[in-house]
Amino acid sequence: MTAVRRLVPGLVLIGLLLPAAPAYADATLFLGITPTPENRAARGFSVGFGLLVLGFEFEYANTVEDLAESGPALTTGMANVLVQTPGVGGLQLYATAGAGLYREELAAHSETSMGLNTGGGIKVRLAGPLRIRLDYRAFRLQGDPLHKTYQRFYAGANLAF
Numbered sequence: 079m080t081a082v083r084r085l086v087p088g089l090v091l092i093g094l095l096l097p098a099a100p101a102y103a104d105a106t107l108f109l110g111i112t113p114t115p116e117n118r119a120a121r122g123f124s125v126g127f128g129l130l131v132l133g134f135e136f137e138y139a140n141t142v143e144d145l146a147e148s149g150p151a152l153t154t155g156m157a158n159v160l161v162q163t164p165g166v167g168g169l170q171l172y173a174t175a176g177a178g179l180y181r182e183e184l185a186a187h188s189e190t191s192m193g194l195n196t197g198g199g200i201k202v203r204l205a206g207p208l209r210i211r212l213d214y215r216a217f218r219l220q221g222d223p224l225h226k227t228y229q230r231f232y233a234g235a236n237l238a239f
Contacts, residue, residue, distance in 0.1 A: 103127040103239050104201075106211050108139075110232025114225050116147040120232060126160070133160035133172070139230065143184060150184035150224050154217065156195055168203035174215075182223045191221030201236055211236040 103126065110120045119142050126135025135158045143151035158176030163169075173196075180193040199213035210233065217228040 102129075104209075104236055105239075106234040106236040108211065108213070108232040108234030110213075110230055110234075112141040112149075112152065112228055112230045114149075114228045116144065116149050118142050118144050118147075118149045120230050122154075122232075124234075126158075128160065128162060131162055131164070133162055134158070135160060135174075135176075137176075137178075141228075141230070145185060148184065150182045150187070152217075152228060153181045154193060154195075155179050156193070158195070165201075165203065170201040170203075170209075171198070172201070173198040180217070180219055180223075182219065182225070184224060187224060189219075189221050189223045191219065191223070193217050193219045207238040209236040209238060210234070 106124045108122055111117050112120045120139055122137060122139030124135050124137040126133055137154070137156045137158060139154050141152040143149060156176045156178035158174045160172045160174045162172035175196045177192065177194050179190065181188070181190045195215050195217045197213060197215035199211060201209045201211045203209050213232050213234070215230045217230070219226055219228070
C-alpha cells in the first residue's frame with residue numbers, strides 16, 4: 079500500500095511536467111435528410127473537441143414531421159465519441175458512436191426514450207478554419223417508437239477553433 083501512495087504523486091508530477099497534446103474544438107451547423115419512412119428535412123448543430131485521434135461531441139438535431147406521408151418528427155440529443163484521422167491534405171475522416179435521448183412525434187403519438195447511433199463522415203477544409211462536413215448516421219431507438227431505426231445524411235458548415 080505504501081508503494082502505491084508513493085507512486086501516485088510521482089505519476090501526477092510527471093503528468094504535469096509533460097507537454098500537453100494540443101486540443102482542438104469545432105462547431106457544425108447542418109442541413110440534411112432523413113429517409114425514414116420518407117425523405118424529410120433534418121437540421122441541427124454539434125459542438126465537440128478532439129485530442130489527436132479521439133474526439134467527443136454533443137449533437138442536437140430535429141427532423142420535421144410530414145403528416146401526409148406519415149413521417150414522424152424526430153428530435154435527438156446525442157453524446158458521441160469519434161475516432162478520426164489526423165487532417166491530411168485538408169481531409170479528415172471519422173467514425174462515430176454515441177447515445178442519448180430522442181423524442182418521436184406524429185399527430186397524437188409521442189415517444190421519448192433513449193437511443194444509440196453509429197456513423198461516420200469526412201471534414202473537408204475550405205479556407206482557414208472553415209470546413210465542410212459530410213456525415214451519415216444510423217439511429218437505433220429504444221422504447222416503443224413508430225420506427226426503431228432511422229438514417230440521416232447531412233452536409234454542414236464546420237468551424238474549427
